[in-house]
Amino acid sequence: xxxxxxxxxxxxxxxALLASGTFTACGGSSAKGSSSAKSLNAAPDVTFKNLDGAxxxxxxxxxxxxxxxxxxxxxxxxxxxxxxxxxxxxxxxxKGFTMLGASMDEDGKKAIDPFVANTKFNVNGTExxxxxxxxxxxxxxxxxxxxxxxxxxxxxISRDGKxxxxxxxxxxxxxxxxxxxxxxxxx
Amino acid sequence: MRKTxxxxxxxxxxxxxxxxxxxxxxxxxxxxxxxxxxSVTTNKVYTSLEPVPRGKEFQVAVVVNIATGYHMxxxxxxxTYLIPTTxxxxxxxxxxxxxxxxxxxxxxxxxxxxxxxxxxxxENVTLRLRLTADEKxxxxxxxxxxxxxxxxxxxxxxxxxxxxxxxxxxxxxAAGASAKAVHxxxxxxxxx
Numbered sequence: 001x002x003x004x005x006x007x008x009x010x011x012x013x014x015x016a017l018l019a020s021g022t023f024t025a026c027g028g029s030s031a032k033g034s035s036s037a038k039s040l041n042a043a044p045d046v047t048f049k050n051l052d053g054a055x056x057x058x059x060x061x062x063x064x065x066x067x068x069x070x071x072x073x074x075x076x077x078x079x080x081x082x083x084x085x086x087x088x089x090x091x092x093x094x095k096g097f098t099m100l101g102a103s104m105d106e107d108g109k110k111a112i113d114p115f116v117a118n119t120k121f122n123v124n125g126t127e128x129x130x131x132x133x134x135x136x137x138x139x140x141x142x143x144x145x146x147x148x149x150x151x152x153x154x155x156x157i158s159r160d161g162k163x164x165x166x167x168x169x170x171x172x173x174x175x176x177x178x179x180x181x182x183x184x185x186x187x
Numbered sequence: 188m189r190k191t192x193x194x195x196x197x198x199x200x201x202x203x204x205x206x207x208x209x210x211x212x213x214x215x216x217x218x219x220x221x222x223x224x225x226s227v228t229t230n231k232v233y234t235s236l237e238p239v240p241r242g243k244e245f246q247v248a249v250v251v252n253i254a255t256g257y258h259m260x261x262x263x264x265x266x267t268y269l270i271p272t273t274x275x276x277x278x279x280x281x282x283x284x285x286x287x288x289x290x291x292x293x294x295x296x297x298x299x300x301x302x303x304x305x306x307x308x309x310e311n312v313t314l315r316l317r318l319t320a321d322e323k324x325x326x327x328x329x330x331x332x333x334x335x336x337x338x339x340x341x342x343x344x345x346x347x348x349x350x351x352x353x354x355x356x357x358x359x360x361a362a363g364a365s366a367k368a369v370h371x372x373x374x375x376x377x378x379x
Contacts, residue, residue, distance in 0.1 A: 073268045074338055075345040077299040104347065115268060150344030169343035170299050 040162040043068075043155070044144035048102060048135035051109050051116075056100075056135050059161065065097045065183040066157040067176070070137050070148055072104045073115040077170045078152040082130060083121045084173040088180060089132040090123070095184050096159065101130065102137035104151060109136070158183055224349035227254050227339040235374040236366040238358035239320050239329075243366065244285065247316040247355040248373045249274050249335055251308070258307040259337040261292025262314075265306045270338040270348045274314045276355075277332045281324030288315040298342050313373060316355075324359050331355040 043066075047057040058068070069085060071078035089099045105111040116134055120127040142148040145155060154167040156179055165179055228251050235246040251272075253259060260269045278284060290313065292306040316333070333355060338348040360366065368374070 072345070072347075074270045074348065075340070076266075076269065076297070076305060077340065077344055080299040106348070119268075150341075150346055152344065 040158070040164065043157045043161050043163050044141075046141045046144050048100070048137065048141065050133065050135050051112060056133070058100075058157075061098060061100070061157075062161050063096070063159055065092075065159055065180060066100055067097070067154055067180065068100045068102055068145075068157060069152060069154045070102050070104055070142060070145075071152050073111050074105070075151045079119075079121075081152060081170045081173075083123045083128075084171065084176070086121060086123045086128050086131060087173075088177065092180055092184060093132075095186070097180055097184060099132035101132060101134045102141070103134060104137045104142070104148070112136075156180065156183060224339060224346035225351050227257050227259070227346060228252060228335075228337070228351065230335060230351065230353050232333070232353050232355045233370045233373050234355055234357040235368060235370065236357075237369050238360040238364065238366055240360045240364045240366050241281075241320050241322055241324055241326075241362040243362075244317060244319050246374055247276070247318060247331065247333070248370070249314045249316075249333060249353055250373065251312050251314065251335065251337075253309055253311070253339070256341050257339050258295070258297075258305075258309045258341075259339040261306045261308050262289035263292065263306060265294075265304070269305070270336075272308060272312075272314070272337040273335075274316065275334045275336070276316055276318075277334070278318075279325070279329065279331065281321050282331065283319045283321065285317040285319060288317065290314075297340075315374075320359055322362070326359050326361065329357055329359050 043058055045057075045059060047055050050056050058066070067085070067088065069078075069081075071082075073079075085099050085101070088097065103112045112134060116130050118129075120129055150168065152167075152170060154171055154176075155163050156165040156167070156176070158164050164183055167176065230252070231250045233248045233250065235248070236243065239245045259272055262271045262273065264271055272289070274287060276284060290308075292308050294304040294306055295309070296302070296304050314335075318331075331354065333353045335351045335353055336348065337351075339346050
């Protein structure tokens with residue numbers, strides 16, 4: 001191989017490696033699993049409304065580890081992960097953790113109230129309703145999180161208000177449990 | 188003796204590897220990555236008669252092509268909380284809606300619902316309006332705006348419900364005018 005060809009081959013190798021990195025990154029943004037936030041960005045300064053119309057600033061939950069879960073009553077994948085989320089709330093609420101279910105239903109309270117009151121989920125063999133805090137999500141709020149491409153989408157937020165991890169699609173129960181334990185300082 | 192150049196071999200391997208990565212990435216994006224709700228479908232609208240004579244029943248079909256990897260609820264989902272697929276025409280004066288015909292969905296199970304099937308549309312689905320034009324229908328070029336509403340998901344996430352506007356465009360002719368039946372592949376009795 002002459003010197004000219006050798007140089008060209010190395011350039012090609014570099015291009016291929018760069019391309020490989022680019023496409024790997026593309027794959028990582030898919031809806032299939034979770035992805036770490038690029039760095040520990042501060043959670044956005046947003047204020048939700050709860051089902052009684054009261055303000056719930058996200059900043060008011062500082063000091064707790066929070067899993068903000070954007071969901072909707074019509075979203076079957078969202079419903080499939082609710083038992084795991086109820087389980088997290090049951091297990092870790094006393095240790096400084098809270099779920100925050102942010103519903104994106106267009107009909108708001110009218111759609112959510114009957115769903116929360118009447119829909120029972122099998123949580124480790126026990127029938128339970130959604131007993132964690134539910135608030136109303138809006139497009140303005142999701143925009144501040146960087147925009148929602150699909151639901152469910154969840155954000156794990158540290159006690160000091162930093163986004164630790166973003167989960168696109170249904171959370172893996174084992175993974176999110178480990179993440180919550182690490183965030184609580186138990187991992 | 189000069190060594191045989193290895194460069195062509197190296198180049199070929201790189202091209203193959205690079206091509207495989209592109210194909211793999213495009214496939215992953217096509218089937219898994221959420222896109223905007225409206226872009227999950229491409230839609231075409233057909234009319235069963237050319238022209239449509241006043242006084243004669245005709246059909247409008249909205250043929251919905253659903254992106255690979257996505258599904259949408261059928262018109263009769265199995266759960267009251269799920270959002271059904273619907274088409275709603277805004278009829279101009281002189282038109283009457285006789286019926287809206289939705290095909291049955293398929294009962295399919297998904298990774299997020301392994302035990303409970305969902306009744307869904309996948310790939311292509313044809314939704315039809317049965318209409319009549321009476322003597323008040325304006326002669327000549329006519330448009331009927333139609334609202335296609337659906338809520339789509341892939342295997343792990345859902346997109347918000349969306350209203351997609353589509354339009355039926357055709358000509359209205361006088362009563363008794365000769366009309367040709369068109370798009371038999373869509374409107375014939377045996378067509379799905």
